[in-house]
Amino acid sequence: MAIIYNKPFSLTQNNLISVRPSDVTQTDMEFAHFMRLAESWLNDASESDRQMFRKCNGTEMEHIALKALKDVAPQTSFSVDNIKLVSGLHFPDIQAAGHFGVEVKSTKSDTWTSTGSSIVESTRIPDVSRIYMLFAKLGGKTPEFRCRPYEQCLSNIAVTHAPRYLIDMNLADNGEKNIFEKMSVEYDTFRMLGEKEKINSVRKYYMHANRAKGKYEMPWWMGDANTEVSSSIMIRFFNDLSMNEKSDIRARMLILFPELFGPKQDKYKRAALWMCSRYSVICSNLRDTFSAGGKVEEIGGVRFKCKMPQVLKTLYQNRGLIKYLLSNPDEALMQDVEDHWGENESQSLCLDKWFGLMQQVFDENNELKDVGLKELFVLWQ
Incomplete structure (x- = not known):
C-alpha cells in the first residue's frame, strides 16, 4: 500500500542533509516505501522467471x-540518476x-539466514546514514x-x-532481539566507534x-584490541612452546584461575579456553602441567604435616614470575x-588481592584448607 504525503519533497544529494528535523521521519518513511516497492518488483519478477533467478550469482543479483x-524510483521521490551500484x-x-544505501545479500539455500558484512565497516560510504x-x-x-532496515x-x-x-x-517476525538490542547499544552509536x-x-x-x-565459552577470534598481545595465526601445542613461553602462560593461569587449586573436576576448563x-x-x-608427579611432603624448604597436591609445588616454582606480574x-x-x-577488578589488581582470592579456594579444598598462602609465600622468600 502506497504512503500518501500531504506535501511532496525531493531527495537529492544536495538538499537532503538540510531537511528540517520534522522531515527526517518523513524521509525514512519514503525510503521504506521505496524498498517495499523494490521488494514487490523483485518477487513479481521471480514468479515470472524462477529459473533465471535461481541461477543468479551474487554479482548478477546486485545488478538485478x-x-x-x-x-x-519514478513512483517515489528518489531520482533514478542518484541511484548507483558501488559494490x-x-x-x-x-x-x-547520497544518504541512503542498500546492502544486497543472496543465498542459494531455502533459508532466510546468511553471513553478512564485517562489523568494522571500514569501506562504509561516510554520507550514507x-x-x-x-x-x-x-x-x-x-x-x-x-x-528490512539493516540493523533489524x-x-x-x-x-x-x-x-x-x-x-x-x-x-x-519472530520477536527475537537483534545483536544491538542484545548489546544494549544503538546501531548508529556502534557503527561510529573506532575499530x-x-x-x-x-x-x-x-x-x-x-x-x-x-x-x-570464550570468543577465541577476538583478543583484546587495545593490547599488543594477539592470538597467533597458527594454533600450537603447549608442549612445543619454549620454556619462557610456557613459564609465562603458566604463571598467568595461576593468577587468573584460582579454581586450579579447588576440588572441582572441571577446574581446568576456563584456563584451557x-x-x-x-x-x-x-x-x-593441561592437568599434568600443574599436577603431574603425585603428592609432596616438602616444598621450598617448608615441610607439611601431610602430603600436599603437586599443584602447590607448581605454584612455588612460579612464585617469582607471579609476584612480578602482579606488581608490574x-x-x-x-x-x-x-x-x-570480574568487572573493574583490574583497578585493584595487586598481590594481596590475589592472596585473598586464592585463600578462598584453598579454604574450600580439604587438602589445602590448613595452608595459609600469604604466610607460605613469606617462608618461600
Whole structure:
C-alpha cells in the first residue's frame, strides 16, 4: 500500500542533509516505501522467471536489485540518476540519493539466514546514514525477496577471516532481539566507534553473557584490541612452546584461575579456553602441567604435616614470575583480570588481592584448607 504525503519533497544529494528535523521521519518513511516497492518488483519478477533467478550469482543479483530500484524510483521521490551500484568498492552495495544505501545479500539455500558484512565497516560510504538489507532467498520452490532496515536483521556475530554479522531476515517476525538490542547499544552509536572500540565492545558482551550463563565459552577470534598481545595465526601445542613461553602462560593461569587449586573436576576448563583464545595454544594434558608427579611432603624448604597436591609445588616454582606480574601488570593481564575476576577488578589488581582470592579456594579444598598462602609465600622468600 502506497504512503500518501500531504506535501511532496525531493531527495537529492544536495538538499537532503538540510531537511528540517520534522522531515527526517518523513524521509525514512519514503525510503521504506521505496524498498517495499523494490521488494514487490523483485518477487513479481521471480514468479515470472524462477529459473533465471535461481541461477543468479551474487554479482548478477546486485545488478538485478539496481534495476528494480531504478524501475520503481519514478513512483517515489528518489531520482533514478542518484541511484548507483558501488559494490566491490564500498559498503553498502547500492547508494541512493547520497544518504541512503542498500546492502544486497543472496543465498542459494531455502533459508532466510546468511553471513553478512564485517562489523568494522571500514569501506562504509561516510554520507550514507540509512541502510536497508535486500535479501534474496534463491532456494526453495520460488526465489523470494525481503527488505528490512539493516540493523533489524543482524542477529549475531560470527567469524570467517574477520568478525562478521549474521543475518536473519525473520527477526522482525519472530520477536527475537537483534545483536544491538542484545548489546544494549544503538546501531548508529556502534557503527561510529573506532575499530578497536567495536572489537572490544563485542568481546566484552560475549564474555559477560557467557559468564552470566555459567558457560565455559570464550570468543577465541577476538583478543583484546587495545593490547599488543594477539592470538597467533597458527594454533600450537603447549608442549612445543619454549620454556619462557610456557613459564609465562603458566604463571598467568595461576593468577587468573584460582579454581586450579579447588576440588572441582572441571577446574581446568576456563584456563584451557583462555590459553586457546589468548595465545592460540592448546594442551591435551593441561592437568599434568600443574599436577603431574603425585603428592609432596616438602616444598621450598617448608615441610607439611601431610602430603600436599603437586599443584602447590607448581605454584612455588612460579612464585617469582607471579609476584612480578602482579606488581608490574601489562595491559593484557589487566584486561584478562577484568574478564575473569570480574568487572573493574583490574583497578585493584595487586598481590594481596590475589592472596585473598586464592585463600578462598584453598579454604574450600580439604587438602589445602590448613595452608595459609600469604604466610607460605613469606617462608618461600
